[in-house]
Amino acid sequence: MIAQLLQMVQFSVQSPKQGAEMVLAAKPSREILWMILALVVALSVILSQFMAYLMPAPAEQEVLVPFRYSPVMFALIMWGLLVLMVCCTHYIGAMFGGTGAFDDSLTVVIWLQTILLVIQVVQLVLALFSPTISGIIGLVFGLLSIWIFVNFVAVVHGFKSLTYVFVGLVLSLFGVVFGLSLLFVFMSILFGINLPNA
DSSP states (O other), X not given: OHHHHHHHHHHHHHOHHHHHHHHHTTOOOHHHHHHHHHHHHHHHHHHHHHHHHHSOOOGGGGGGOTTTXXXXXXXXXXXXXXXXXXXXXXXXXXXXXXXXXXXXXXXXXXXXXXXXXXXXXXHHHHHTTOHHHHHHHHHHHHHHHHHHHHHHHHHHHTOOXXXXXXXXXXXXXXXXXXXXXXXXXXHHHHHTOOOOOO
16 A cells, blocks of 8 residues: 555656546545545644654744644644645636636645655655755755646646646735735734734
């Protein structure tokens, strides 16, 4: 089972489009997909906690990662961000003429996070010997995950141009970040939260 999973991850990294098609062909029910998403989030949080102990952030950076040592809060935030990612993948893709179903967007987001979960395991093992190499691996695959996700979105929505998808992804990201920033400012005013000085 684990060997098959690793082979699928390797295949998806080498051939993202074929990997997405393979995963989408499974067609699990939406209930099962939500359960898998919760499981992937839980495993990612557990691994992140191990990484936090092996590679603690410098004292001056602790304020930048306030939820790093709060597993429950981190899990809720991660779950919320992944759900937002699923919704953006589906609805923004549809706005640009995409034809993918919501379950397809949910599937590829889960699969992308599963791939990143396997990379987390590799990082965790490498951190025991060389935290520097572990960090480099994380950076490389972090960038590679963007390319993989672009291919996944193209498969889900039937887009032919990867450049078109990448530009749309960047514009959508800026739009979402801007929207979330406005929401945070509104909530800070509404609830009297003091924003940190830049």
